[in-house]
Amino acid sequence: MNPPVQQAIGELKATFDPCAVVVEDDGQGGAFVIIESVPLNRPYDQKETWFGFHIAGQFPYSDIYPVFVRADLRRADNKALGDGISPGHTFRTRGAVQVSRKSSGRDPMIETASAKMLKVRAFLESRP
Protein backbone atom coordinates (compact mmCIF):
# COMPACT_ATOMS: atom_id res chain seq x y z
CA MET A 1 0.00 0.00 0.00
CA ASN A 2 1.19 3.53 -0.72
CA PRO A 3 2.46 5.41 2.33
CA PRO A 4 -0.40 7.98 2.34
CA VAL A 5 -2.90 5.06 2.35
CA GLN A 6 -1.06 3.41 5.24
CA GLN A 7 -1.05 6.70 7.09
CA ALA A 8 -4.79 7.15 6.49
CA ILE A 9 -5.45 3.67 7.89
CA GLY A 10 -3.40 4.48 10.98
CA GLU A 11 -5.43 7.66 11.53
CA LEU A 12 -8.70 5.78 11.05
CA LYS A 13 -7.68 3.25 13.68
CA ALA A 14 -6.82 6.05 16.11
CA THR A 15 -9.98 8.08 15.39
CA PHE A 16 -12.40 5.16 15.62
CA ASP A 17 -10.67 3.27 18.41
CA PRO A 18 -11.89 0.82 19.84
CA CYS A 19 -13.77 -0.13 16.62
CA ALA A 20 -12.05 -2.88 14.64
CA VAL A 21 -10.63 -1.76 11.30
CA VAL A 22 -10.31 -4.49 8.66
CA VAL A 23 -7.98 -3.74 5.75
CA GLU A 24 -7.58 -5.53 2.39
CA ASP A 25 -4.88 -4.51 -0.11
CA ASP A 26 -6.45 -3.63 -3.49
CA GLY A 27 -3.34 -4.61 -5.48
CA GLN A 28 -2.74 -1.05 -6.75
CA GLY A 29 -1.40 0.73 -3.71
CA GLY A 30 -4.81 1.34 -2.15
CA ALA A 31 -7.02 -0.59 0.25
CA PHE A 32 -10.57 -1.73 0.94
CA VAL A 33 -11.41 -0.78 4.52
CA ILE A 34 -14.22 -1.80 6.87
CA ILE A 35 -14.68 -0.09 10.23
CA GLU A 36 -16.86 -2.31 12.40
CA SER A 37 -19.44 -1.25 15.01
CA VAL A 38 -19.36 2.53 14.52
CA PRO A 39 -21.84 4.16 16.90
CA LEU A 40 -24.88 5.61 15.14
CA ASN A 41 -27.51 7.95 16.60
CA ARG A 42 -31.02 9.03 15.62
CA PRO A 43 -32.89 8.94 13.33
CA TYR A 44 -31.93 5.25 12.92
CA ASP A 45 -33.25 2.24 14.66
CA GLN A 46 -29.86 0.62 14.93
CA LYS A 47 -27.29 1.95 17.37
CA GLU A 48 -24.28 1.04 15.26
CA THR A 49 -23.19 0.21 11.73
CA TRP A 50 -20.09 -0.77 9.83
CA PHE A 51 -18.54 1.64 7.34
CA GLY A 52 -16.97 0.19 4.20
CA PHE A 53 -15.03 2.12 1.56
CA HIS A 54 -12.17 2.04 -0.92
CA ILE A 55 -9.11 4.23 -0.41
CA ALA A 56 -7.66 4.42 -3.92
CA GLY A 57 -3.92 4.20 -4.53
CA GLN A 58 -3.74 7.89 -5.42
CA PHE A 59 -5.18 9.05 -2.10
CA PRO A 60 -5.08 11.81 -0.77
CA TYR A 61 -5.66 13.30 -4.25
CA SER A 62 -8.54 10.87 -4.80
CA ASP A 63 -11.86 11.24 -2.95
CA ILE A 64 -13.20 8.33 -0.89
CA TYR A 65 -16.49 7.63 -2.57
CA PRO A 66 -18.96 6.13 -2.04
CA VAL A 67 -19.20 4.80 1.51
CA PHE A 68 -21.23 1.70 2.39
CA VAL A 69 -23.06 0.89 5.61
CA ARG A 70 -25.15 -2.01 6.95
CA ALA A 71 -27.67 -3.42 4.49
CA ASP A 72 -30.59 -3.33 6.96
CA LEU A 73 -30.21 0.35 7.91
CA ARG A 74 -33.62 1.51 9.01
CA ARG A 75 -35.06 4.73 10.36
CA ALA A 76 -36.84 4.60 13.70
CA ASP A 77 -39.77 6.53 12.17
CA ASN A 78 -39.92 4.12 9.20
CA LYS A 79 -39.48 6.94 6.70
CA ALA A 80 -37.45 6.34 3.53
CA LEU A 81 -33.71 6.71 3.95
CA GLY A 82 -33.61 9.80 1.72
CA ASP A 83 -31.60 11.21 -1.14
CA GLY A 84 -28.06 9.96 -1.50
CA ILE A 85 -28.69 6.88 0.66
CA SER A 86 -29.69 3.86 -1.43
CA PRO A 87 -30.26 0.22 -0.37
CA GLY A 88 -29.64 -2.95 -2.36
CA HIS A 89 -25.88 -2.62 -2.94
CA THR A 90 -22.85 -4.77 -2.16
CA PHE A 91 -19.48 -3.89 -0.71
CA ARG A 92 -16.93 -6.69 -1.17
CA THR A 93 -19.03 -9.66 0.07
CA ARG A 94 -21.47 -7.74 2.26
CA GLY A 95 -24.92 -6.55 1.34
CA ALA A 96 -24.92 -2.78 1.88
CA VAL A 97 -26.64 0.57 1.75
CA GLN A 98 -24.67 3.03 -0.37
CA VAL A 99 -24.08 6.57 0.91
CA SER A 100 -23.25 8.81 -2.04
CA ARG A 101 -21.59 11.85 -0.57
CA LYS A 102 -18.86 13.25 -2.76
CA SER A 103 -16.58 16.00 -1.55
CA SER A 104 -16.80 18.83 -4.07
CA GLY A 105 -14.05 21.41 -3.83
CA ARG A 106 -12.21 19.03 -1.57
CA ASP A 107 -8.72 19.98 -0.42
CA PRO A 108 -6.96 16.63 -0.38
CA MET A 109 -4.46 17.84 2.17
CA ILE A 110 -7.14 18.89 4.68
CA GLU A 111 -9.90 16.31 4.34
CA THR A 112 -8.31 13.17 5.75
CA ALA A 113 -9.97 9.75 5.55
CA SER A 114 -11.02 10.12 9.20
CA ALA A 115 -12.54 13.52 8.53
CA LYS A 116 -14.43 12.09 5.57
CA MET A 117 -15.93 9.24 7.64
CA LEU A 118 -16.95 11.66 10.38
CA LYS A 119 -18.60 13.85 7.73
CA VAL A 120 -20.48 10.86 6.33
CA ARG A 121 -21.70 9.89 9.79
CA ALA A 122 -22.75 13.48 10.45
CA PHE A 123 -24.61 13.47 7.11
CA LEU A 124 -26.45 10.26 8.04
CA GLU A 125 -27.41 11.55 11.47
CA SER A 126 -28.58 14.90 10.11
CA ARG A 127 -31.23 13.47 7.76
CA PRO A 128 -34.58 15.10 8.52
Added chain:
Amino acid sequence: MSMKSASIDIPNEIAQVLLSHLFPGDHDEHGAVIAAGVSRTCSGLRLLARDLFLARDGVDYVAGNRGYRMLRAQFIGERIAYCRENKLTYLAIHNHGGTNSVQFSDDDYASHKRGYPALLDLIQGPPVGALVFARNAVAGDIWVPDGRRLELTHARIHGTRIQDVYPEALRNPGLDSYIHDRQRRIFGDLGQARLATARVGVIGAGGVGSIVVELLARLGVGEILVADPDLIDPTNLSRVVHATGFDAMTWLRRPANPAWIRTLGERLSAPKTRIAKRIARRANRAVRVVGLRDNFANDDVAMQFKDCDFLFLAADSMQARLVFNAIVHQYLVPGIQMGSKVQLDTAGETVENAYSVSRWVVAESGCLLCNQLISPHKLALEAKSDRERKEQAYGVELPNPSVITMNAVSAAHAVNDFLFAFLGLAEDKAPLAYQRYNLLKRQAVLDNPRRDLACTECGQTRASRRAKGDAVLLPTLKRSE
Protein backbone atom coordinates in the same frame (compact mmCIF):
# COMPACT_ATOMS: atom_id res chain seq x y z
CA MET B 1 25.64 11.69 -20.61
CA SER B 2 27.07 8.79 -18.63
CA MET B 3 27.12 8.12 -14.89
CA LYS B 4 30.44 9.95 -14.85
CA SER B 5 28.60 13.20 -15.49
CA ALA B 6 25.81 15.36 -14.18
CA SER B 7 23.52 18.10 -15.37
CA ILE B 8 21.35 20.65 -13.65
CA ASP B 9 17.83 21.89 -14.45
CA ILE B 10 17.10 25.45 -13.34
CA PRO B 11 13.65 27.04 -13.57
CA ASN B 12 13.83 30.40 -15.31
CA GLU B 13 12.60 32.26 -12.20
CA ILE B 14 15.65 31.06 -10.27
CA ALA B 15 18.04 31.51 -13.22
CA GLN B 16 17.09 35.16 -13.77
CA VAL B 17 17.58 36.09 -10.11
CA LEU B 18 20.88 34.19 -9.98
CA LEU B 19 22.31 35.67 -13.18
CA SER B 20 21.28 39.21 -12.18
CA HIS B 21 23.10 38.66 -8.88
CA LEU B 22 26.25 37.23 -10.49
CA PHE B 23 26.41 39.77 -13.34
CA PRO B 24 25.17 43.16 -12.09
CA GLY B 25 27.56 44.93 -14.44
CA ASP B 26 30.46 45.49 -12.04
CA HIS B 27 32.76 42.82 -13.60
CA ASP B 28 33.35 41.43 -10.11
CA GLU B 29 32.85 38.05 -8.51
CA HIS B 30 29.70 37.15 -6.54
CA GLY B 31 28.43 34.07 -4.77
CA ALA B 32 25.30 32.07 -3.99
CA VAL B 33 24.10 28.60 -3.05
CA ILE B 34 21.52 26.44 -4.80
CA ALA B 35 19.76 23.61 -2.96
CA ALA B 36 18.82 21.01 -5.54
CA GLY B 37 16.85 17.80 -5.72
CA VAL B 38 18.48 14.74 -7.25
CA SER B 39 17.24 12.43 -9.98
CA ARG B 40 19.34 9.35 -10.66
CA THR B 41 18.75 8.00 -14.15
CA CYS B 42 20.54 5.59 -16.41
CA SER B 43 21.70 8.56 -18.45
CA GLY B 44 23.30 10.31 -15.50
CA LEU B 45 22.71 12.42 -12.42
CA ARG B 46 20.21 15.25 -12.85
CA LEU B 47 20.21 18.00 -10.27
CA LEU B 48 16.98 20.00 -9.93
CA ALA B 49 17.41 23.56 -8.67
CA ARG B 50 14.85 24.12 -5.92
CA ASP B 51 15.97 26.96 -3.67
CA LEU B 52 18.37 29.85 -4.25
CA PHE B 53 20.29 31.60 -1.47
CA LEU B 54 22.15 34.73 -2.56
CA ALA B 55 25.34 35.48 -0.67
CA ARG B 56 25.56 39.13 0.33
CA ASP B 57 28.82 40.79 -0.75
CA GLY B 58 31.00 41.62 2.25
CA VAL B 59 28.73 39.70 4.62
CA ASP B 60 28.30 36.15 3.29
CA TYR B 61 30.80 36.39 0.42
CA VAL B 62 34.06 37.88 1.63
CA ALA B 63 37.76 38.17 0.77
CA GLY B 64 39.29 34.70 0.68
CA ASN B 65 42.14 33.38 2.80
CA ARG B 66 43.67 31.61 -0.17
CA GLY B 67 41.55 32.55 -3.21
CA TYR B 68 40.00 35.83 -4.29
CA ARG B 69 36.65 35.42 -2.49
CA MET B 70 34.94 32.79 -0.37
CA LEU B 71 31.62 31.94 1.22
CA ARG B 72 31.69 32.44 4.99
CA ALA B 73 31.56 29.34 7.15
CA GLN B 74 28.32 30.41 8.87
CA PHE B 75 26.55 30.89 5.54
CA ILE B 76 27.76 27.49 4.36
CA GLY B 77 26.77 25.81 7.64
CA GLU B 78 23.21 27.14 7.53
CA ARG B 79 22.75 26.04 3.92
CA ILE B 80 24.24 22.59 4.59
CA ALA B 81 21.82 22.14 7.50
CA TYR B 82 18.91 23.15 5.26
CA CYS B 83 20.02 20.71 2.57
CA ARG B 84 20.44 17.89 5.07
CA GLU B 85 16.94 18.39 6.54
CA ASN B 86 15.36 18.44 3.09
CA LYS B 87 17.57 15.81 1.42
CA LEU B 88 18.84 18.28 -1.15
CA THR B 89 22.19 18.77 -2.86
CA TYR B 90 24.36 21.70 -1.80
CA LEU B 91 25.85 23.66 -4.71
CA ALA B 92 28.17 26.63 -4.15
CA ILE B 93 27.94 29.15 -6.99
CA HIS B 94 30.26 31.88 -8.18
CA ASN B 95 31.12 33.58 -11.44
CA HIS B 96 34.18 34.37 -13.54
CA GLY B 97 34.66 36.84 -16.34
CA GLY B 98 34.31 35.81 -19.95
CA THR B 99 31.34 34.99 -22.10
CA ASN B 100 31.19 31.73 -23.98
CA SER B 101 33.46 29.45 -22.00
CA VAL B 102 34.34 28.95 -18.33
CA GLN B 103 36.33 26.62 -16.12
CA PHE B 104 37.32 26.40 -12.48
CA SER B 105 40.66 27.91 -11.49
CA ASP B 106 43.37 25.92 -9.67
CA ASP B 107 42.42 27.77 -6.48
CA ASP B 108 38.79 26.69 -6.95
CA TYR B 109 39.74 23.03 -7.31
CA ALA B 110 42.05 23.25 -4.32
CA SER B 111 39.25 24.65 -2.15
CA HIS B 112 36.93 21.83 -3.28
CA LYS B 113 39.51 19.24 -2.22
CA ARG B 114 39.91 20.92 1.16
CA GLY B 115 36.25 21.38 1.96
CA TYR B 116 33.96 18.96 0.14
CA PRO B 117 34.84 15.69 1.93
CA ALA B 118 33.78 17.35 5.20
CA LEU B 119 30.63 18.79 3.60
CA LEU B 120 29.68 15.31 2.37
CA ASP B 121 29.93 14.05 5.95
CA LEU B 122 27.78 16.90 7.22
CA ILE B 123 25.07 16.66 4.55
CA GLN B 124 24.61 12.89 5.17
CA GLY B 125 23.51 11.54 1.82
CA PRO B 126 23.05 13.97 -1.08
CA PRO B 127 25.95 15.20 -3.24
CA VAL B 128 27.77 18.51 -2.78
CA GLY B 129 29.47 20.57 -5.44
CA ALA B 130 30.13 23.83 -7.15
CA LEU B 131 29.08 25.66 -10.31
CA VAL B 132 30.98 28.51 -11.92
CA PHE B 133 29.23 30.75 -14.43
CA ALA B 134 30.37 32.99 -17.25
CA ARG B 135 27.78 35.03 -19.13
CA ASN B 136 26.85 32.18 -21.51
CA ALA B 137 28.66 29.23 -19.99
CA VAL B 138 28.69 27.11 -16.86
CA ALA B 139 30.99 24.44 -15.48
CA GLY B 140 30.40 22.18 -12.49
CA ASP B 141 32.29 19.90 -10.13
CA ILE B 142 29.93 17.53 -8.29
CA TRP B 143 31.07 15.27 -5.45
CA VAL B 144 28.88 12.22 -4.77
CA PRO B 145 28.91 10.19 -1.54
CA ASP B 146 30.42 7.09 -3.15
CA GLY B 147 33.63 9.01 -3.77
CA ARG B 148 33.14 9.87 -7.46
CA ARG B 149 33.48 13.37 -8.88
CA LEU B 150 31.18 14.22 -11.76
CA GLU B 151 31.70 16.87 -14.38
CA LEU B 152 28.70 19.00 -15.28
CA THR B 153 27.79 18.54 -18.93
CA HIS B 154 25.31 21.42 -19.08
CA ALA B 155 22.71 23.47 -17.26
CA ARG B 156 19.19 23.55 -18.67
CA ILE B 157 17.15 26.68 -18.02
CA HIS B 158 13.38 26.12 -18.23
CA GLY B 159 11.05 28.90 -19.17
CA THR B 160 9.33 30.01 -22.33
CA ARG B 161 12.53 28.74 -23.91
CA ILE B 162 14.42 25.65 -22.89
CA GLN B 163 18.06 26.67 -23.08
CA ASP B 164 21.12 24.55 -22.50
CA VAL B 165 24.27 26.25 -21.28
CA TYR B 166 27.61 24.43 -21.59
CA PRO B 167 31.15 24.91 -20.31
CA GLU B 168 31.99 25.92 -23.84
CA ALA B 169 29.65 27.10 -26.61
CA LEU B 170 28.75 24.32 -29.02
CA ARG B 171 30.19 24.38 -32.50
CA ASN B 172 28.11 23.92 -35.64
CA PRO B 173 27.98 20.14 -36.13
CA GLY B 174 27.87 20.48 -39.92
CA LEU B 175 24.99 18.08 -40.40
CA ASP B 176 24.30 16.51 -43.73
CA SER B 177 20.60 15.77 -43.39
CA TYR B 178 18.97 16.68 -46.69
CA ILE B 179 15.69 15.21 -45.41
CA HIS B 180 15.41 18.06 -42.91
CA ASP B 181 16.74 20.69 -45.28
CA ARG B 182 13.60 22.87 -45.24
CA GLN B 183 13.35 23.01 -41.44
CA ARG B 184 17.10 23.46 -40.95
CA ARG B 185 16.65 26.75 -42.78
CA ILE B 186 14.57 27.83 -39.75
CA PHE B 187 16.59 26.50 -36.86
CA GLY B 188 19.98 25.61 -38.32
CA ASP B 189 22.20 22.56 -37.95
CA LEU B 190 22.59 23.13 -34.23
CA GLY B 191 18.82 23.13 -33.81
CA GLN B 192 18.41 19.98 -35.87
CA ALA B 193 21.20 18.30 -33.91
CA ARG B 194 19.50 19.34 -30.69
CA LEU B 195 16.26 17.71 -31.81
CA ALA B 196 18.16 14.51 -32.51
CA THR B 197 19.28 14.38 -28.88
CA ALA B 198 15.77 14.96 -27.48
CA ARG B 199 14.01 12.26 -25.50
CA VAL B 200 10.28 12.99 -25.51
CA GLY B 201 7.50 11.21 -23.64
CA VAL B 202 3.99 10.85 -25.13
CA ILE B 203 1.32 9.67 -22.70
CA GLY B 204 -1.55 8.23 -24.69
CA ALA B 205 -1.34 6.92 -28.26
CA GLY B 206 -4.93 7.58 -29.31
CA GLY B 207 -6.42 10.34 -31.41
CA VAL B 208 -4.15 13.14 -30.18
CA GLY B 209 -1.12 11.07 -29.19
CA SER B 210 -0.78 9.34 -32.56
CA ILE B 211 -0.60 12.72 -34.32
CA VAL B 212 1.97 13.98 -31.81
CA VAL B 213 4.14 10.88 -32.39
CA GLU B 214 4.10 11.42 -36.16
CA LEU B 215 4.93 15.11 -35.86
CA LEU B 216 7.83 14.46 -33.47
CA ALA B 217 9.26 11.69 -35.65
CA ARG B 218 9.12 13.81 -38.79
CA LEU B 219 10.81 16.69 -36.97
CA GLY B 220 13.75 14.39 -36.23
CA VAL B 221 13.36 13.92 -32.47
CA GLY B 222 15.87 11.30 -31.31
CA GLU B 223 13.80 9.17 -28.97
CA ILE B 224 10.07 8.86 -28.27
CA LEU B 225 8.72 7.05 -25.24
CA VAL B 226 5.01 6.28 -25.61
CA ALA B 227 2.64 4.68 -23.08
CA ASP B 228 -0.90 3.45 -23.67
CA PRO B 229 -2.57 0.32 -22.25
CA ASP B 230 -5.25 -0.03 -24.93
CA LEU B 231 -5.83 -2.08 -28.04
CA ILE B 232 -7.14 -0.30 -31.13
CA ASP B 233 -10.89 -0.34 -31.60
CA PRO B 234 -12.86 0.09 -34.86
CA THR B 235 -14.23 3.36 -33.47
CA ASN B 236 -10.64 4.69 -33.25
CA LEU B 237 -9.98 4.35 -36.99
CA SER B 238 -11.36 7.78 -37.81
CA ARG B 239 -8.86 9.40 -35.45
CA VAL B 240 -5.71 7.32 -34.94
CA VAL B 241 -3.42 8.16 -37.84
CA HIS B 242 -2.18 5.20 -39.94
CA ALA B 243 -4.36 2.72 -38.02
CA THR B 244 -5.97 0.20 -40.41
CA GLY B 245 -9.00 -2.07 -40.47
CA PHE B 246 -6.59 -5.00 -40.10
CA ASP B 247 -5.16 -3.48 -36.92
CA ALA B 248 -8.69 -3.26 -35.48
CA MET B 249 -9.86 -6.64 -36.84
CA THR B 250 -12.95 -4.90 -38.15
CA TRP B 251 -14.39 -7.90 -40.00
CA LEU B 252 -14.30 -10.01 -36.79
CA ARG B 253 -15.75 -7.24 -34.64
CA ARG B 254 -18.80 -6.40 -36.75
CA PRO B 255 -21.84 -6.01 -34.44
CA ALA B 256 -23.70 -8.72 -36.38
CA ASN B 257 -21.07 -11.36 -35.57
CA PRO B 258 -21.53 -13.83 -32.69
CA ALA B 259 -20.11 -12.65 -29.36
CA TRP B 260 -17.25 -15.17 -29.33
CA ILE B 261 -16.00 -13.94 -32.73
CA ARG B 262 -16.21 -10.32 -31.61
CA THR B 263 -14.24 -11.21 -28.47
CA LEU B 264 -11.61 -13.00 -30.56
CA GLY B 265 -11.34 -9.93 -32.80
CA GLU B 266 -10.92 -7.70 -29.76
CA ARG B 267 -8.11 -9.83 -28.39
CA LEU B 268 -6.30 -9.93 -31.74
CA SER B 269 -6.46 -6.17 -32.27
CA ALA B 270 -3.18 -4.27 -32.33
CA PRO B 271 -1.95 -2.40 -29.26
CA LYS B 272 -1.97 1.36 -29.82
CA THR B 273 1.70 1.49 -28.84
CA ARG B 274 2.56 -0.87 -31.70
CA ILE B 275 0.76 1.42 -34.13
CA ALA B 276 2.57 4.44 -32.66
CA LYS B 277 5.90 2.71 -33.17
CA ARG B 278 5.01 1.98 -36.77
CA ILE B 279 3.91 5.59 -37.36
CA ALA B 280 7.21 6.91 -36.03
CA ARG B 281 9.47 4.48 -37.85
CA ARG B 282 7.72 5.06 -41.18
CA ALA B 283 8.16 8.80 -40.72
CA ASN B 284 11.81 8.57 -39.65
CA ARG B 285 13.90 5.39 -39.68
CA ALA B 286 16.42 6.95 -37.31
CA VAL B 287 14.02 7.58 -34.44
CA ARG B 288 14.19 5.27 -31.42
CA VAL B 289 10.71 4.41 -30.11
CA VAL B 290 9.99 2.71 -26.81
CA GLY B 291 6.39 1.51 -26.54
CA LEU B 292 4.98 0.77 -23.08
CA ARG B 293 1.69 -1.07 -23.33
CA ASP B 294 0.61 -0.25 -19.81
CA ASN B 295 -1.10 2.32 -17.65
CA PHE B 296 1.18 5.36 -17.36
CA ALA B 297 0.00 5.82 -13.76
CA ASN B 298 1.67 2.55 -12.70
CA ASP B 299 4.85 3.39 -10.80
CA ASP B 300 7.25 1.30 -12.89
CA VAL B 301 5.92 2.95 -16.08
CA ALA B 302 5.83 6.54 -14.83
CA MET B 303 9.38 6.37 -13.52
CA GLN B 304 10.65 5.75 -17.06
CA PHE B 305 9.45 9.23 -18.02
CA LYS B 306 11.25 11.15 -15.28
CA ASP B 307 14.32 11.87 -17.38
CA CYS B 308 12.53 12.88 -20.57
CA ASP B 309 13.30 16.31 -21.98
CA PHE B 310 9.61 17.01 -22.54
CA LEU B 311 6.23 15.36 -21.95
CA PHE B 312 3.02 15.41 -23.95
CA LEU B 313 -0.10 14.33 -22.07
CA ALA B 314 -2.58 13.02 -24.63
CA ALA B 315 -4.50 10.64 -22.35
CA ASP B 316 -8.01 11.22 -21.01
CA SER B 317 -7.55 9.64 -17.60
CA MET B 318 -7.39 11.65 -14.41
CA GLN B 319 -4.89 9.13 -13.00
CA ALA B 320 -2.47 9.97 -15.83
CA ARG B 321 -3.08 13.68 -15.38
CA LEU B 322 -2.17 13.53 -11.68
CA VAL B 323 1.07 11.63 -12.29
CA PHE B 324 2.04 13.82 -15.28
CA ASN B 325 1.56 16.96 -13.17
CA ALA B 326 3.67 15.46 -10.40
CA ILE B 327 6.55 14.48 -12.73
CA VAL B 328 6.61 17.97 -14.28
CA HIS B 329 7.12 19.62 -10.91
CA GLN B 330 9.06 16.96 -9.03
CA TYR B 331 11.56 16.33 -11.82
CA LEU B 332 11.38 19.70 -13.63
CA VAL B 333 10.35 18.12 -16.93
CA PRO B 334 8.28 20.65 -18.92
CA GLY B 335 5.10 19.37 -20.49
CA ILE B 336 1.92 20.18 -22.34
CA GLN B 337 -1.51 18.72 -21.61
CA MET B 338 -3.67 18.47 -24.73
CA GLY B 339 -7.17 17.57 -25.65
CA SER B 340 -10.37 18.54 -27.30
CA LYS B 341 -13.85 18.69 -25.89
CA VAL B 342 -17.29 18.71 -27.42
CA GLN B 343 -20.21 19.49 -25.12
CA LEU B 344 -23.68 18.49 -26.21
CA ASP B 345 -26.96 19.67 -24.73
CA THR B 346 -28.78 17.40 -22.28
CA ALA B 347 -30.75 15.82 -25.12
CA GLY B 348 -27.47 14.99 -26.84
CA GLU B 349 -28.56 16.65 -30.06
CA THR B 350 -27.04 20.12 -30.25
CA VAL B 351 -23.36 21.00 -29.99
CA GLU B 352 -23.13 23.67 -27.32
CA ASN B 353 -19.37 23.97 -27.18
CA ALA B 354 -16.40 22.61 -29.13
CA TYR B 355 -12.83 23.50 -28.33
CA SER B 356 -9.26 22.27 -28.56
CA VAL B 357 -6.87 23.00 -25.70
CA SER B 358 -3.16 23.02 -25.17
CA ARG B 359 -1.92 23.77 -21.62
CA TRP B 360 1.71 24.40 -20.74
CA VAL B 361 2.67 22.82 -17.43
CA VAL B 362 6.10 23.99 -16.25
CA ALA B 363 7.80 24.85 -12.99
CA GLU B 364 6.82 28.48 -12.94
CA SER B 365 3.28 28.44 -14.28
CA GLY B 366 0.51 27.11 -12.05
CA CYS B 367 -0.03 23.41 -12.10
CA LEU B 368 -3.07 21.35 -13.05
CA LEU B 369 -3.98 20.89 -9.36
CA CYS B 370 -3.86 24.67 -8.69
CA ASN B 371 -6.18 25.16 -11.65
CA GLN B 372 -8.69 22.53 -10.49
CA LEU B 373 -8.04 20.33 -13.48
CA ILE B 374 -7.52 17.22 -11.35
CA SER B 375 -10.85 15.93 -10.04
CA PRO B 376 -10.77 13.95 -6.75
CA HIS B 377 -14.14 12.46 -7.68
CA LYS B 378 -12.97 11.18 -11.07
CA LEU B 379 -9.85 9.72 -9.47
CA ALA B 380 -12.08 7.74 -7.11
CA LEU B 381 -14.25 6.52 -10.00
CA GLU B 382 -11.27 5.53 -12.16
CA ALA B 383 -9.98 3.34 -9.33
CA LYS B 384 -13.09 1.17 -9.63
CA SER B 385 -13.61 -1.72 -12.02
CA ASP B 386 -16.29 -1.43 -14.73
CA ARG B 387 -18.40 -3.86 -12.69
CA GLU B 388 -18.09 -1.74 -9.55
CA ARG B 389 -19.01 1.41 -11.45
CA LYS B 390 -22.08 -0.31 -12.88
CA GLU B 391 -23.16 -1.73 -9.53
CA GLN B 392 -22.70 1.63 -7.85
CA ALA B 393 -24.89 3.16 -10.61
CA TYR B 394 -22.25 5.41 -12.16
CA GLY B 395 -22.54 3.36 -15.31
CA VAL B 396 -19.62 2.69 -17.59
CA GLU B 397 -18.49 6.11 -18.70
CA LEU B 398 -19.58 6.90 -22.25
CA PRO B 399 -16.76 8.05 -24.55
CA ASN B 400 -16.59 11.78 -25.23
CA PRO B 401 -17.42 12.98 -28.74
CA SER B 402 -14.16 13.38 -30.67
CA VAL B 403 -12.96 14.25 -34.19
CA ILE B 404 -9.51 14.11 -35.82
CA THR B 405 -9.49 17.69 -37.00
CA MET B 406 -9.93 19.04 -33.46
CA ASN B 407 -7.28 16.65 -32.18
CA ALA B 408 -4.93 17.86 -34.91
CA VAL B 409 -5.32 21.50 -33.80
CA SER B 410 -4.43 20.59 -30.23
CA ALA B 411 -1.49 18.36 -31.27
CA ALA B 412 -0.01 20.82 -33.75
CA HIS B 413 -0.11 23.76 -31.33
CA ALA B 414 1.48 21.65 -28.61
CA VAL B 415 4.29 20.30 -30.79
CA ASN B 416 4.98 23.78 -32.19
CA ASP B 417 5.21 25.13 -28.65
CA PHE B 418 7.65 22.35 -27.77
CA LEU B 419 9.70 22.98 -30.93
CA PHE B 420 10.06 26.73 -30.47
CA ALA B 421 10.74 26.42 -26.74
CA PHE B 422 13.22 23.57 -27.08
CA LEU B 423 15.16 25.34 -29.81
CA GLY B 424 15.20 28.67 -27.99
CA LEU B 425 13.19 30.42 -30.71
CA ALA B 426 10.23 31.53 -28.59
CA GLU B 427 10.34 35.10 -27.31
CA ASP B 428 11.39 35.56 -23.71
CA LYS B 429 8.17 37.29 -22.80
CA ALA B 430 5.85 34.92 -24.67
CA PRO B 431 3.15 33.91 -22.17
CA LEU B 432 2.88 30.40 -20.76
CA ALA B 433 -0.90 30.74 -20.88
CA TYR B 434 -3.33 27.94 -21.61
CA GLN B 435 -4.49 28.07 -25.23
CA ARG B 436 -8.10 27.33 -26.07
CA TYR B 437 -9.54 27.36 -29.58
CA ASN B 438 -13.30 27.62 -29.70
CA LEU B 439 -14.32 26.07 -33.00
CA LEU B 440 -17.94 27.24 -32.90
CA LYS B 441 -16.96 30.87 -32.37
CA ARG B 442 -13.70 30.65 -34.38
CA GLN B 443 -12.02 32.28 -31.42
CA ALA B 444 -8.59 31.78 -29.86
CA VAL B 445 -8.43 32.46 -26.12
CA LEU B 446 -5.47 32.61 -23.76
CA ASP B 447 -6.25 31.71 -20.14
CA ASN B 448 -3.64 32.65 -17.57
CA PRO B 449 -3.27 29.79 -15.12
CA ARG B 450 -3.45 30.59 -11.42
CA ARG B 451 -0.64 29.60 -9.12
CA ASP B 452 -1.11 28.66 -5.48
CA LEU B 453 2.11 29.25 -3.54
CA ALA B 454 0.92 26.70 -0.94
CA CYS B 455 0.27 24.01 -3.55
CA THR B 456 1.53 20.54 -2.64
CA GLU B 457 2.79 20.03 -6.18
CA CYS B 458 4.28 23.32 -7.41
CA GLY B 459 4.21 25.59 -4.37
CA GLN B 460 6.98 27.37 -2.55
CA THR B 461 6.56 25.58 0.79
CA ARG B 462 9.09 23.11 2.14
CA ALA B 463 6.55 20.29 1.85
CA SER B 464 5.81 20.77 -1.87
CA ARG B 465 7.17 18.16 -4.26
CA ARG B 466 8.72 20.88 -6.45
CA ALA B 467 12.24 19.86 -7.64
CA LYS B 468 12.53 17.18 -4.93
CA GLY B 469 13.52 14.50 -7.44
CA ASP B 470 14.01 11.02 -5.96
CA ALA B 471 13.54 12.22 -2.36
CA VAL B 472 9.74 11.79 -2.51
CA LEU B 473 7.41 9.25 -4.11
CA LEU B 474 5.25 10.01 -7.12
CA PRO B 475 1.45 9.62 -6.62
CA THR B 476 1.44 6.48 -8.74
CA LEU B 477 -0.33 3.16 -8.52
CA LYS B 478 1.81 0.42 -7.03
CA ARG B 479 1.41 -3.15 -8.17
CA SER B 480 1.35 -5.65 -5.29
CA GLU B 481 4.14 -8.23 -5.42
